[in-house]
Amino acid sequence: MQNYQSIKESLINLEKEIQEKISSIIDVEHLKELYQDILGKKGRITEILKQLKDLSPEEKKEIGIIANQLKDQLTVLFKEKQVELEKKEIQESLQKEFFDILRPIKNRVGRIHPLSQIQYEVEDIFINMGFQIMEGPEVELDEYNFGKLNFTDDHPARDMQDTFWTEEGFLLRTHTSSVQVRAMEVLKPPFKIIVPGRVFRYEETDASHENTFYQLEGMMVDKNVSTANLIYIMKTFLSTFFEKDVTVRLRPGYFPFVEPGFELDIQCLICSGKGCQVCKYSGWVELLPCGLIHPNVLKAGGIDPQIWTGFAFGMGLSRLVMMRHSIEDIRHFLSGNIRFLEQF
Numbered sequence: 545m546q547n548y549q550s551i552k553e554s555l556i557n558l559e560k561e562i563q564e565k566i567s568s569i570i571d572v573e574h575l576k577e578l579y580q581d582i583l584g585k586k587g588r589i590t591e592i593l594k595q596l597k598d599l600s601p602e603e604k605k606e607i608g609i610i611a612n613q614l615k616d617q618l619t620v621l622f623k624e625k626q627v628e629l630e631k632k633e634i635q636e637s638l639q640k641e642f643f644d645i646l647r648p649i650k651n652r653v654g655r656i657h658p659l660s661q662i663q664y665e666v667e668d669i670f671i672n673m674g675f676q677i678m679e680g681p682e683v684e685l686d687e688y689n690f691g692k693l694n695f696t697d698d699h700p701a702r703d704m705q706d707t708f709w710t711e712e713g714f715l716l717r718t719h720t721s722s723v724q725v726r727a728m729e730v731l732k733p734p735f736k737i738i739v740p741g742r743v744f745r746y747e748e749t750d751a752s753h754e755n756t757f758y759q760l761e762g763m764m765v766d767k768n769v770s771t772a773n774l775i776y777i778m779k780t781f782l783s784t785f786f787e788k789d790v791t792v793r794l795r796p797g798y799f800p801f802v803e804p805g806f807e808l809d810i811q812c813l814i815c816s817g818k819g820c821q822v823c824k825y826s827g828w829v830e831l832l833p834c835g836l837i838h839p840n841v842l843k844a845g846g847i848d849p850q851i852w853t854g855f856a857f858g859m860g861l862s863r864l865v866m867m868r869h870s871i872e873d874i875r876h877f878l879s880g881n882i883r884f885l886e887q888f
């Protein structure tokens with residue numbers, strides 16, 4: 545009898561104990577351990593039932609019913625707890641590991657390439673002075689790049705501009721001057737144009753040479769255009785661009801398509817002409833070649849040089865950007881290096 549009572553009590557106590565234990569468990573792993581402890585083959589219920597052997601058949605039957613009910617109840621409790629814990633674990637891992645495939649990797653804002661930024665700025669300054677913008681083809685005919693610009697077939701100046709040729713006999717324009725005669729053919733003088741664009745040279749690359757770079761050609765055709773007009777326009781442009789009064793000087797320079805031809809220097813903006821590293825202690829920085837348009841070029845463009853005159857200049861746009869931002873290597877521009885580009 546004693547035995548029967550104590551077995552019955554331990555079964556009832558077990559139920560309370562398990563209910564408390566289950567409610568404090570926080571993961572599936574521990575829940576499984578507890579299940580084995582209680583309902584497993586060597587679990588506590590099995591242990592308790594082993595003591596039944598000394599009981600009478602009625603007692604055994606009664607305890608058996610209680611034990612089976614307990615097993616069923618506990619099994620339901622474990623199952624419910626397991627579902628609850630698994631739900632919680634899935635939710636936690638979703639929160640931790642959720643990966644939104646549509647989310648941008650990093651909120652990078654695009655920006656305008658430094659060359660384009662300065663190109664637009666220079667364009668605005670010239671537009672304010674009444675210039676219009678023109679474009680021309682990058683794959684060009686020899687005659688526009690050289691012939692009509694007064695480079696005869698055997699002219700040594702052709703060698704100054706190492707050229708990429710296509711198998712069909714076209715070339716990649718070596719300078720934006722190739723658009724000079726194209727413009728003359730379509731515009732009626734007087735006109736003032738600038739031509740920004742990409743040019744190509746078959747060159748060894750280094751910090752100041754690249755096979756692909758940017759120029760900005762300028763040209764004014766009108767009656768009585770003189771070097772004075774050229775100097776005025778250049779000075780106005782440069783003072784606006786550099787936001788200070790710029791002093792310029794002209795030295796003679798040779799290009800077949802201008803006569804006279806010049807190299808335009810500006811007084812060093814860093815030392816105001818006193819001499820520093822940037823101007824190599826000369827006080828002057830070489831900026832762009834220019835000149836008065838050669839009569840042969842005007843003729844090639846169908847313009848009468850007896851009536852019309854003009855000036856032209858060829859600015860290295862890449863070089864201008866390098867000066868503005870103190871960029872030491874021209875190869876950065878087309879390197880596609882985002883860390884370089886993000887600075888501007």
Ligand code: DAH
Nearest residue numbers: 719721833834835856857858
């Ligand atoms: N096109 C020449 C070059 O790339 C530069 C040049 C010189 C352009 C004199 C001009 C000019 O318009 O007048 O070497």
